[in-house]
Amino acid sequence: AVSGKMVSVTDVETNHSTALSQEFLFYQSSIGEEVENHGQSSGAYIFRPAGEGSITPAALQTELIVGPLLSEARQVHSDWASTSHRVWANGSVVESEWTVGPIPIDEDVGKEVVSRWTSDINSGDTFWTDANGREMMERKLNYRPSWNLDVKEPIAGNFYPVTAAAALRDTAAAAEMFVVTDRAQAAASLASGHMEFMVHRRTTKDDGRGVAEALNETTCDCHDCNCPTSTRGLTVRGTHWVGLPSTNAARHRRTTQQLANDPPLLLFLDLLLPEHAAPLLSGTSLLAEGAALPHNVQLLTLMETEEGGMLLRLAHLYEVGEDGGEAACVDVSALFGGVSSLKELALTGVPPTNLATRRRWPTGRRPSSLTPTPLPSRLAECAKGEFSVVLHAMDIRTFEVELMSDPPRGHSTN
Structure with missing residues (x-):
């Protein structure tokens, strides 16, 4: 029988197929009846499941x-959960828009809903989550790197924060599956080839951590803030971008992450503008005509200072070991078409780096088992000019740029 479910994804460039499915499940919220840590309910600050149920x-x-x-597949999982899986022409990811809610709690039982992706990738007991959108951190099932974990919560104890992306990897087959999120969520990989993301929660008991109420946000259809019948739970909608690249996985993941976080901003003008508004059509740029950054460098900040210079902040998009993780050389003078001075600042853009001091924290008497990683030398690595700078993997560097009196400017095309 035809189930209507997703079963696989095929890379049209390589004709490589990967088994893949998506479903919604919920964890029944604990009300604190367990023997272990009795009285601790699931709530705003605590995730404590007491059972599992399927929605799909x-x-x-x-x-x-x-x-x-x-091309789009619209799927109804229940009267309060649905998905729209989209594939754009020449696109490299599956855009999955999910809608969940209002979560029913008719039996006075809370539900915490996850979207679970199941693939045939042999990822074992390991997956990766991002650290604030930057480096990917290895996560192992029922494991902590700095102490022997006594597993008391086999589900909740394996959820980790995700602010941008999570990934499964089969290192033997050089395969990766990634999911880019549009908001901060919790994610777990409880079995090989599986990843699940917490998309919505509604509980009926307070977890006793200070809020003094259950996580039960409600609304109504009358838009009256003082409506006495506001008992309808919230509906939440979001997007996951799912990729299964057969080559250059890190580049696909980082590019998808950038497009999700910083999509192109489209501006439109009326062609019948008055004559004095015509210069707007030329789209004057602060950068020199034809100026470009290396593929692994992002322009984070570009703004004028009160002194008339420019504050420039550049970020290396990749980490060590990723394709694209090599050092990048940026000729700042070529970016602006003429630079008279370049001074590096601290990350905040305030003090020069030679005046910035790191805070030293007392670590106790126990010797550290961590080995400091020597910083790479920036000397003799960038021979493009006096105002060239080097960015190593995961670097973010900030500069104060003084421009020549009248450097050439570029124009956007129309």
């Missing part, structure tokens, strides 16, 4: 729309 039925109600630019 055996057969999905699915509507398929195919077009020259976009």
Whole structure:
């Protein structure tokens, strides 16, 4: 019988297919009846499951729309959970928009909903989550790197914060599956090839951690803030971008992450503008015409200072070991078409780096088992000019740039 479910994803460039499915499940919220840590309920600050249930039925109600630019599969999992899986022409990811809520709590039982992705990637007991959108951190099931973990919460204890992306890897096959999120969420990999993301929660008991109320946000349809019948739970909508690249996995993941966080901003003007507004159509740029950054460098900040100079902040997008993780050389003078001075600042953009001192924290008498990593030398690595700078993997560097009196400017094309 046809189930209407996703079963695989194929890379059209390489014709490589990977088994992949998506479903919604919920964890029943604990009300503190367990023997271990008795009285601790799941709530605003505590995730403590007391059971698991499925939302996705055996057969999905699915509507398929195919077009020259976009193909979309709209799936109804229940009367309060649905997904729209989209693939754009020439796109490299599956755009999965999910809608969940209002979560029913008719039995006075809270539910904490996850979207689970299941693949045939042999990831073992390990997956990776981002650290504030930058370096990917290795996470192992039921494991902590600095102490022997006594597992009391086999589900909640394996969820980790994700602010940008999570990934599964099969190192033997050089395969990766990644999911880029549009907001901070919790994620776990409880079995090989699985990743799940907490997308919505609604509980009925207070967890006793200071809020003094259950995590039960409600609304109504009358838009009256003082409505006495506001008992309808919230509906939440979000997007996951799922990639299964067969090559250059890190580059696909980082590019998807950048497009999700910083999508192109489209501006439109009326062609029948008055004559004095015509210069707006030329789109004057602060950068020199034809100026470009290396593929592994992002322009984080570009703003004028009160002194008339420019504050420039550049970030290396990749980490050590990723394709694209090599050092990058940026000729700042070529970016602006003329620079008279370049001074590096601290990350905050306030004191020069030679005046910045790191705070030293007391660490006790026990010797540290961590070995300091020597900083790479920046000397003789960038021979493009006097105002060239080097960025190593995961570097973020900030500069104060003084421009020549009248450097050439570029224009955007129309």
